[in-house]
Amino acid sequence: MKTQTPVLAIDNLTVDFDTPDGTVHAVKGISMDIAPGEIVAIVGESGSGKSQIAMSTLGILASNGRASGQIRFKGQDLLGLSKKELNTIRGSKISIIFQEPMTSLDPLYRVGEQIMEPLRSHGGYSKSEAREKALALMAQVQIPDPERRFKSYPSEMSGGQRQRIMIAMALTNSPDLLIADEPTTALDVTTQAEILKLLASLNKELGMSIVFITHDLGIVEAFADRVYVMQKGIVKEFGDTQQIFTSPKTDYTKTLLAAEPEGAKAPVQDSQSIVLKAEKMNVTYGNAGGFLQKDTRFHAVKDTSLTLREGQTIGLVGESGSGKSTLGRAVLRLTKGTGNIVYLGRNIDGLPLAALKPLREEMQMVFQDPYGSLSPRMTVLSIVEEGLLTHCPEMSRSEREALALDTLAKVGLDQSVRNRFPHEFSGGQRQRIAIARAMVLQPKVVVLDEPTSALDRTVQKEVLDLLRSLQKEFGLSYIFISHDLAVIKVMADYVMVMRHGEIIEEGATQNIFERPQKDYTKSLIASSFNLKELLGGRKQHLTL
Amino acid sequence: MLNYAFKRILTIIPTLFVIITLTFFLMRIAPGGPFDEERPLAPSVLESIRASYGLDKPLIEQYFTYMGNLLKGDLGPSFVYRDKQVHEVLAEGLPISMTLGGTALLLAVLIGVLLGSLAALNQNKKTDVAIVTFATFGITTPNYVVAPILTLIFALTFSILPATGWGSPAQMVLPVISLALPQIAIVTRLMRGSMLEALKSDHIRTARAYGLPTSQVVGRHAMRSALLPVLSYLGPAAAGLMTGSIVIEQIFNLPGIGRYFVTSALNRDYTMVMGTVIIVATLVLVFNLIVDLLYSVLDPRVRYD
Structure with a gap:
């Protein structure tokens, strides 16, 4: 050559x-x-x-x-x-x-x-x-x-x-x-x-x-x-x-x-208490139409149910438009939907938003784009302690700061960053800040919406390790939304595959990845892990 | 899209109706009347004049009479220009104002788009600085300053162009330039901004990467995206230009309709106010419709179905 x-x-x-x-x-x-x-x-x-x-x-x-x-x-x-x-x-x-x-x-x-x-x-x-x-x-x-x-x-x-x-x-x-x-x-x-x-x-x-x-x-x-x-x-x-x-x-x-994701999450026992249970969730976007208006309704989530136990990580996988993010938001009632949601034995689907506020502390979310979801005009410290101001108004200023700094330390950021602004950080560091913002409130349920998709693999690995250790330390339950099967495979103990707003297959991680039943799941897995076979024959070319 | 255009035309009718009704009553709430003069008329004379124009009847009755006549296309007699009908007055002036405004608009679009694009293509270079300086000048200098200066230079000093009057093409030059200058400046600035934005976009990078000639990259791809914000501005601007400008008409002694907007309101010439409002409202609605339709032609993502 x-x-x-x-x-x-x-x-x-x-x-x-x-x-x-x-x-x-x-x-x-x-x-x-x-x-x-x-x-x-x-x-x-x-x-x-x-x-x-x-x-x-x-x-x-x-x-x-x-x-x-x-x-x-x-x-x-x-x-x-x-x-x-x-x-x-x-x-x-x-x-x-x-x-x-x-x-x-x-x-x-x-x-x-x-x-x-x-x-x-x-x-x-x-x-x-x-x-x-x-x-x-x-x-x-x-x-x-x-x-x-x-x-x-x-x-x-x-x-x-x-x-x-x-x-x-x-x-x-x-x-x-x-x-x-x-x-x-x-x-x-x-x-x-x-x-x-x-x-x-x-x-x-x-x-x-x-x-x-x-x-x-x-x-x-x-x-x-x-x-x-x-x-x-x-x-x-x-x-x-x-x-x-x-x-x-x-x-x-x-x-x-x-830096390829590795490890596995052990399944939780059925005896573990149920933290969040959602049944028959439906979310529709758009207008029903009417005079001079087109019917723009789009059924984003159809009749889906999920049960999240303490310490569990549910992996929600699916391609873009499958409704996985919408479902994640709907179970926290951040998006309007219908269905029965029970959080720690309490029915929250009918609660007015004001009554829901005290519970928000325990239900947090981390978004994909750590740059877009952090206010560019707030310092790191004020971003992290903002939630405390709302949910723990009785805390003194020094207590609040101490807790915020402690949380920053837990996600691997030094105290000295407290007065800096989000744009001064790398993508991975920003995602750590976003995680700290959620964790400072000591939540029980965290919905992670593509938390590592915008990050390089080496950085992704660090963030995944961080999420794991936080889960272990605080007994957190995660709903981990991702299109990346390699990440889901190592992070989740239970997997739900979504397509066109419906759960088409679900089960323990090992079962899904080793014995997928549906053709769609099979093709997802093959596209993610067996590219070499799918592309077949390239290697022969190499030997020329 | 025809379907959409038809629907939009239908919505113009109720909108106009609301505007006309509101103006009718608001005008009557304003203190004073068309026949209040410095030396008040004798009460009996005033009564008879008011009666001859039907102003002695209850307001609601006057309203229905006016609307009934309007449907027949009758805008009524002017209260101030006593021997004339409103539609006669407007029919004399409107073509003049529209010719002036239309020409100014055309100039504004052609020159503004050209200058704005040139500035964007030469960002931060001398050409750009010169054009931006010109545009800033054009926006900040009011036309009652520009018009006399132009007159002084071209009519009085060099006697190339007539200073006032209406009828010959030469008489149009100075008023059109005075009218167009601020619009040219605004369009230039808008166009420069949107062209800069367009040139930075990914699809322009693609066009360049595929070795398309610059004329095609700019003229075909960047231009079309860049025109969209300019187009949005042009709807209301067109309506404003077409209905004349009292300042320009006064300075150049032009018989347009711009002056009626001010004089008729001051004189409480009720029917004339109504007539001018109807013209402005119709033009605004029509030009906005035209802009919306053009928008969907330029941008296929905007579809009206």
Whole structure:
């Protein structure tokens, strides 16, 4: 493989950003090369500079960014090219797909027109030829009924279909190189598996090289021929995928590999008291319609029931839109729904919200986005002690502060952070603050809504360990909502699989993961844990 | 969408009805009347004038008479311009005001969109600074300052353009510019902001990454998103421009309808006030409808079904 001229050869690339706080060195002199037909993964956590390599290659760095060094595409240095010269290469010989297919497509144009654009401007296609070709590409990326979908707008498609449209756009001029920047991160696992399958088959059929930028090692192992591991703007380690996974050389790679969630939660005994019991929960959004109004009702949760015992963790899994977050909120009565909710023997579904307030102390919630759910204008200390002000008004100021600081210490944050603001922290630290805010009230039930989904794996591991130790120490009961089966598998002792607002399967964690009954559960598990088999055949390619 | 447009047109009717009714009674609550003059008329004379206009009848009866006539398209006689009907007065002035306003609006959109886009594309460069300075000037300088200065330069000093009057295209130039300048400035600022926003969006990054020519990236993709906020502003602005401006009409001696808004209210010329209110309300409602419909054409995510 080394004897072939590389499609892309990056030599000593540096990317700097001028910011008001000085120059940020995002990429610090990295080199890499990609052979024809090869799939190369660039792995790293957020802020490692991996995406900036893609942006530099295509000349789409943010306006305050500067790239230096060399990026040679088939011998031609892209960094030295004018915009016009670059336009003959990007979109035709090198193309890219992005993480968020919703915002990466223009919401105001039909998807078919958007696929036609690169054809028209690079391939010299006439309008009708471009249309034909676009339809053929849509068929190639397995969009059902291309003729009809051609006229759709991005907002009318699902995430997976939008990403297929992006891929069709990328294929328009049969590129030599496809850069995929976290192309499946925003997608559900089953959709992710389909998209990866599609990319693998395109790589095989068209012989197109792929640079795959991701933080997800599971995908890398199943999908890539070679791997570059990046940290803080430098390449820590690179080599064949198998070699990296079986015998990593650097500590950082080892940490990354060890960061996959592990452990298991022992089931709770049936003798444990029931903390929260919800029966026949129903939640409907939207209006019933009427004069000049459309019926917009959407049944988000249908007739679901759950029983949470002391010390138990119920894992609520399902893809986006399955109603899992809505159910989590509805059982705490944070969302209006119908159904019977009993908390510690007390019926709370009929309680007026004011009467519910004293109970809120014991029922807490932690949200996915730790940045959006912390007030940006409050200090850490005031965020954590705010709940105490409401629920324990009899506490003195010093008692309150002491308790808040003590809780911060429990979640692993030093006292010295008390006067700092949320934006001064990393994602993982912010999630610790959010957890401290919930824990300071000594709750009995905590609904964790995708608490680690926005975090890097290594940080995720720390947060999961923290949640575990808090559960043990205080006998907490969790409802753990996640789309990530790997996390649910190690955190929950009971799993409920949700789809279209209904629980389609539930049971002890081990049973669900080892003997799933429903096809849907099986496909979820396969997409999460057996990507390698699903993508089958990649490894043979590697041995060529 | 036709269905939606039809429904919206239907809702204009009750809205107008409410506006007309409210104005009718509010106007009568205001103290004074159309025939109060500095030297009061003899009570018997006043009585007979009031009787001849039907003002001696109970208010509710007057209201129904007015509404009945209105349905027939009769806006009644003016109380101040005694030998004229309201619709005659308005029919003389409205076309002039609409021509002026329409031209100013067109200029505002064309120049504003162009300048705003140019500024955004050259953010923080000299072009941008120059355009923003111009826009700030345009917004902060009132047209009763701009108009005389323009007259002084172009009419009095260089005698290129006529200073006043109505009839020839040359006479339109100065009033249109005075009227358009603040609007150009506002549209420029709006457009600059929304264009900057649009240029930062992910789909523009995609268009660039796919090597589309800049003309297409900006003209086709960024422009369409950036126009949406500008469009929202244009509805009410259009109605305002079309109904004339008393300041501009006074300075350039134009026979538009702008002046009636002020004079008729001050003179308690009840029927004339009603006539102007009906025109403004109708224009506002119609332009808002047009904007909403255009919005759904530009943005397919907005659907009215």
